[in-house]
Amino acid sequence: MAINNKKSVLKQRLKHLMQWLLFLTIAIALAISLRLFLFAKFSIPTPSMEPAIKAGDQVIVSKLTPGARIITNFFSMKNSEEAQLKRTPGFAIKRNDVLIFNFPYSEWHRITIDMNLFYAKRCVAIPGDTFYIENGIYKVKHSIDTLGCYENQQHLSGRKESDFDPAVYHCFPHDEHYSWNIKNFGPLYIPQKEDDLSIDTRNIVLYKNLIEYETRKAISTKDEQVFMADSLITTYKFTKNYYFMAGDYVFDSKDSRYWGLLPEDHIVGKVAFVWNTKNKETGKVSWDRFLKRVN
Template identity: 25%
Template sequence: MGLLTGILYACLAFFGTGWYLGKWSGNFSLLLFTLTVVTAAYWLAERFVFLPRRLAAAATLTHQDGERRAELARLGIDKVDMDVESARERLLAQPWWLDWTAGLFPVILMVFLLRSFLFEPFKIPSGSMIPTLEIGDLILVNKFHYGIRIPVLNKKVVPLNDPKRGDVMVFRYPVDPGIDFIKRVVGVPGDEVAYINQKLYLNGQLAPLQQLDDYYDEDRRTYSRQFREDVGGGVTHRLLVDPQQPSSYGMRARPFPGSENCRYTAEGVTCKVPAGHYFMMGDNRDNSEDSRFWGFVPDENIVGRAFFVWMNFGSLKRIGPFH
C-alpha cells in the first residue's frame, strides 16, 4: 500500500505541476471530488481493516508477554528485560501512507462540502471588472444563492434565486467550460440588450448614466472616464468607458450558440436573450471580452454570485462587500 500511495502522490504532483505551468487545463472541482473519494477509501480501510489488524497484533503481543512473564515467574525469575510497551506503540502507530491519506480525509471532506455548497474563493486575474474589482482581489462567491447544485456535474437540484440585472456572477466560460469567468449580469431571459456607441440599452430604454470623477489606474498611471450606471431594480454600479475605442464589434465577434438572436452593426450589437441564458458584460466596458463577443451564458454554467473581497495583498482597503 505504501508503494501504491507513493505512485498516487507522484501522479498528483505531476498533474498539478503541469496545470500550474499551463501545459494542460484542469477541473479543480473534479480533482477535489477525486481526492475526497480516494482519501475516504483509505479512511474506511483504516477504520475497518488496518486499525483492527494493528489492535489485534498489539493484543497478541501483550498476551504473549503476559504468558512469558508468568512462565518465568513460575521458574523463580522476577526481573524481565523487555520493553513491551515501546513495541506495542510501534505496532499501533499509523504508517506514513495512512497519515497522508486517511488522516487528511476529514479536512478534504470539509473543504469539498464548503466549496461545493456554501462559498468558494476566487482570484481576479484581469482588469475586465475595473473599477468594481481590481486585479489581485481575492473574492468570495456564494454557491447556493442561485440554487443548490450537484458537485462536479453542476446540475441544479434545488432552485432558489434567479440571477438579476446588476449581479456580479462567476460562471464557466461557454467557449471553454474549464475556465471560470466573472462579469456582471446586464440581460436576463427575454431582455433585448443593445450596446450602441458605448451606451447600454435595455428593452429599448437607455440605462441611465451619471458621470463621476475620472478613475485613476495606479498601475498604469492613467485616467479613465468613469460613470455610474443603473441597470434597473435599484442596482447601480461604476463602469469605465474609453472614447478612443471603436464602437463596432461585428468584425471581432465569433460564431456562438444563439448568435441568430444578435445583430451586429458599425455602431454596436443588439441581442435578444433566450430562455435559460444571460447576457454578461464587464464593468471595464472597452477592455472586456464578454457576451458581445462569445454569446450568452446558459444557466447550467453558473457557479455563483460574487459578493465580497476578503483580501488584496496590495491594498487592504479593498476588503469588504461590493455590488
C-alpha cells in the first residue's frame, strides 16, 4: 500500500511538472510571437524628434503598421548576406506617423539594410506624394495637412543661411542641378510601387540609389542618356514604396533632407507611446511621460 501511495504522489508531481513546463513553453512562445509580430521596445538616444520624443525615452512600437517583417534567409546572414524580408499584412502608413526604421545609408553611395542600426523619424510624405519645403515649412502638393512640428519649422523660416554650417544648410541630392536646402527643397515626387516614371539625366540623380537597390544593377549616364548596366533606359517601373522621413527638431536631424527616400522594407513599425523615461540628472523615472502617446 505504501509503495502504491508513493507511485501516486510521484505520478501527481510529474503531472504538475508537465503542466508547468507546458505553461512555460506556451508563455515563451507567446512572448516571442508578440515580439516578432506585434510589438517592440526601443530607446531613443538623440533629440532629433523633440518635442514629440525626447532623448532617453523608451518607446513601444507597433508592428501592425505596416505589418511585421519576417527574415526569410536568417541562417544565411551569418555569411554576410543581406537580409531578405517579407511582410505580414498590416495597416497603411499615414502622413505624420512616427516610425522606427533601419538606416538605409550605412554606405552613402548605395542603399543597404543594417539590421542593427535604427532611426526614429516622422513620415511627412507617403508614396505618390510630391513633397517640398517652402521657406522652412513642410508641404505636400494638393494637401492641407500640417506636417511635422510646425512650430520648429516657423523658427527655421525666420533664420538666415548664414546661421548654418554649409553642410547643414545644403541638402539632397547634393548635385549642381539642384540648389535645394533645408529652407527651400523640392518638389520631389515620392515613388510608389508600380509607378512608371520617365527617366533622364536630370532626375536620375534623385532616383539612382532607389533603382540600383531594386535591380542590383549599376546606373550610369553618357551622352545625355541613362543606362542600367549596358541597357539604355528612358522609363523605370518601381517595385517598392518609398517615404520621406523628417525629424521634428528640424535644425539637427539626419533625415531624408540629406540622404533621400526610405524604402518600405526598412520600416520596423509605428511608435505608439513612451514606455519609460529617466531624468538624465536625477536618474529618476519621469512619470509625466509614462504611457504618453506619440502623435
